[in-house]
Each structure stands twice: as structure tokens, then as C-alpha cells.
Amino acid sequence: MFLDSVLLILQEILEAALLLSVLLAVNLQLGAQVSEARQLGGLWYAAAICCGILGAAAFAWAMPTITGWFNDVGQEVTNAGMHFVIIACLYVHCRLLRKKADSERMRSLGAGLTLITVIALAITREGSEIFLYLRGISGGPSGVTSAVLGAGVACGIGVSTGILLYFGLLSLSRRAALRVGLALLSLFAGNMAAQAVQLLIQADWIPYSAPLWDTSGILQEYTITGQLLYALVGYEATPSLIQVSSYLGAMLLIASTPLFRQHWWSGKISA
Amino acid sequence: MGRPTRVAAASLALLMSWVAEAGVPEILLVIRDHLFFPSTLEIPAGVKVRIVIDNQDSTPEEFESYPLNREKVISGNSRTVVFIGPLPPGEYPFFGEFYPKTAQGKVVVR
Numbered sequence: 387m388f389l390d391s392v393l394l395i396l397q398e399i400l401e402a403a404l405l406l407s408v409l410l411a412v413n414l415q416l417g418a419q420v421s422e423a424r425q426l427g428g429l430w431y432a433a434a435i436c437c438g439i440l441g442a443a444a445f446a447w448a449m450p451t452i453t454g455w456f457n458d459v460g461q462e463v464t465n466a467g468m469h470f471v472i473i474a475c476l477y478v479h480c481r482l483l484r485k486k487a488d489s490e491r492m493r494s495l496g497a498g499l500t501l502i503t504v505i506a507l508a509i510t511r512e513g514s515e516i517f518l519y520l521r522g523i524s525g526g527p528s529g530v531t532s533a534v535l536g537a538g539v540a541c542g543i544g545v546s547t548g549i550l551l552y553f554g555l556l557s558l559s560r561r562a563a564l565r566v567g568l569a570l571l572s573l574f575a576g577n578m579a580a581q582a583v584q585l586l587i588q589a590d591w592i593p594y595s596a597p598l599w600d601t602s603g604i605l606q607e608y609t610i611t612g613q614l615l616y617a618l619v620g621y622e623a624t625p626s627l628i629q630v631s632s633y634l635g636a637m638l639l640i641a642s643t644p645l646f647r648q649h650w651w652s653g654k655i656s657a
Numbered sequence: 658m659g660r661p662t663r664v665a666a667a668s669l670a671l672l673m674s675w676v677a678e679a680g681v682p683e684i685l686l687v688i689r690d691h692l693f694f695p696s697t698l699e700i701p702a703g704v705k706v707r708i709v710i711d712n713q714d715s716t717p718e719e720f721e722s723y724p725l726n727r728e729k730v731i732s733g734n735s736r737t738v739v740f741i742g743p744l745p746p747g748e749y750p751f752f753g754e755f756y757p758k759t760a761q762g763k764v765v766v767r
Binding site: 387390394449450453454457458459461462515518519521522523524584587588589590594596602606607608622623624 | 705716717718719723724726727728729730731732735736737738739740742743745754755756757758
């Protein structure tokens with residue numbers, strides 16, 4: 387029970403924790419680089435995390451109702467919708483971080499709001515499953531204490547991994563940090579898109595297609611490495627063509643932003 | 658009920674709901690005491706199937722399968738739907754993520 391809980395909750399926490407730490411690091415590096423742009427304050431992040439936790443509790447609470455929407459596929463459609471909103475906000479966020487707007491305040495506000503939305507929705511999506519899990523085991527025959535303990539340990543590991551990635555990115559040179567950070571953001575977007583498409587296939591809104599390849603013989607999804615790769619780059623052993631193409635599409639969307647192009651394709655960094 | 662009888666009963670139920678739904682066959686999967694009933698679902702190859710999952714426990718459970726790429730929360734005392742297939746013949750294990758030790762099952766595609 388203990389190990390099951392650790393793995394299940396870690397899987398949920400990792401994705402949000404990694405996304406949050408990359409966003410933090412990228413914003414910090416950009417804030418330091420672009421002198422006139424005010425760094426997004428810690429208050430934004432705190433607000434985003436609070437919104438996310440409240441959202442997760444509300445989403446878990448409303449799950450029976452939401453599941454019933456759209457002929458019993460409301461859960462898939464709502465989750466997929468959240469993923470698409472996260473991708474759109476990531477895109478706008480990246481654009482706003484680069485754009486030289488007439489009004490600096492509006493730019494900061496826009497960047498802040500998209501940041502809050504991305505983090506809050508990521509936490510809502512992943513956190514709601516933790517709330518549901520804890521509710522699921524609370525009425526169980528045994529092992530509630532060890533499950534809750536497992537949840538605590540998973541939180542510790544998940545948050546530590548996020549912190550490790552954050553400081554790892556900050557330990558690089560600014561240019562390398564921005565490059566890696568932005569590349570990771572585009573991978574996150576791809577991951578989100580592939581997951582959203584998968585959910586819509588499950589809901590029968592997108593027709594099923596056979597897997598494009600099968601790497602389950604090399605790396606199973608349920609192993610720790612598989613889970614870590616899933617959280618980081620959306621590893622799936624048997625993806626379909628439409629999943630792979632939406633993954634690439636969302637990656638390219640982020641890679642098409644001027645911010646990304648500036649740091650990846652042009653030799654010099656100019657503010 | 659012996660295994661052949663069970664399979665025959667399940668096939669008959671499947672066939673009947675198939676006719677009723679005009680195209681998409683439906684199959685019932687019950688969750689009770691953190692176990693799946695039946696623990697083996699037999700479905701024909703190359704056909705899309707609608708699995709109706711009826712969670713009779715008071716706590717939520719999550720239907721999860723890596724080979725099927727499916728993941729869905731079923732609230733306590735409620736039912737929901739998961740579509741699978743069309744699939745090639747084979748065995749596709751699934752489990753209840755909240756009680757993975759006991760809640761185990763598989764889809765057998767023939």
C-alpha cells in the first residue's frame with residue numbers, strides 16, 4: 387500500500403512540479419536579462435498554487451457530475467479542454483515574455499495571468515486525482531495510514547525533484563538555462579497535446595487508430611523511469627499517429643514563438 | 658457457473674446489447690469490494706466496444722490500463738463509460754489504480 391501510494395501520487399505531482407520549476411527558472415532568467423521587464427513576483431506563483439489546490443479540491447468534488455456530461459465522457463472532455471487551455475496559455479505567455487509592448491504594465495499583467503492559469507490548471511488536473519485517491523482509500527479495509535504516509539513521501543520526492551530541476555537550470559549559464567528551459571516548455575506542450583488527444587480518443591470523440599510503434603518491450607510505462615519520462619516528455623509506449631502529430635504540432639507552436647527562436651536560432655541574445 | 662457457461666452468457670449479453678446499440682457493442686464491468694466482475698472481458702477483434710463500468714463501492718476507483726491507454730475515475734456508487742478498440746487479438750490487462758493489489762482484470766480480444 388505504501389509503495390503504491392508513493393508511485394501513484396508521485397506520478398501526479400511530478401508533472402506539475404516540473405512544469406512549475408521550469409516556468410520559475412525561465413521567468414527568473416528572463417527577468418534578470420531584460421532590464422526593463424519587471425520580474426514576475428513570488429506573489430503570482432503563490433496565488434497560482436493556491437488557485438490550483440482549490441481548483442483540484444473543487445474538481446474532485448464535482449467529479450461525479452462532470453463525468454456525466456456529454457453522455458458520460460465529461461471527465462475526458464473537461465481534462466482535454468484543460469490541457470488545450472494550458473497549451474494556449476503557455477504559448478501566449480512565451481509571446482508576452484518576448485514582446486516589447488507599449489505598455490509594460492499590460493505586458494506584465496498578461497504574462498502573470500497566463501502564468502497563473504498554466505500553473506493553476508496543471509495543479510487542478512493532477513491534484514484532483516490525489517484528492518480522489520485519498521478519498522478512494524479512506525473507506526478501504528486497511529492501510530490508510532501507510533497510504534497517507536506514502537502521499538507525504540511522494541509530495542516530498544515530487545517537490546524535491548522540482549527544486550532540483552530549478553536549481554539545475556539556474557546553475558547553467560543564462561543562455562543555456564533559457565535554451566533548456568524553453569525546450570522543456572515545448573516538450574511539456576507536446577505532452578499535454580498528446581494526452582488531450584488520447585483522452586478524446588477514449589471519449590470516442592476522435593476515432594481510434596492503431597499504435598504507431600510499441601516500445602513497451604524496452605521501457606514499460608509503469609516503471610519509475612517510465613513515469614519520470616512520462617512526466618518530463620510524455621513518454622508513452624504505444625502512441626497513435628494522431629498523438630504523435632499533435633505532440634509535434636504543440637511543440638512547434640511553442641518553438642515558433644519569437645522568444646524561442648531568439649534563444650535557439652539566433653547566435654546573439656539581445657534584449 | 659462454469660467457465661464455458663460464463664463465457665456463453667457474456668457472449669450472449671454482448672451480442673444482445675450489440676443489436677440494441679446498433680453498431681457499438683456494450684459490456685458491463687462491475688467493481689465491488691475493490692474487485693472487478695468479471696475479471697476477464699472477452700470481446701471480438703476489430704470491433705469498438707463500450708465498457709460500462711458500474712462502481713458499487715462507496716469509494717472512487719480509477720480504471721487504468723497501460724496497453725489499452727485508458728485511464729478514468731469512477732466515483733463511488735456510480736457508473737460510467739470507457740470506449741476501447743477496435744483491437745487486434747491479444748490480452749490487455751487493466752487494474753484499479755486505487756486498489757492495484759486486488760482490482761485486476763484483463764480484456765481478451767479474440
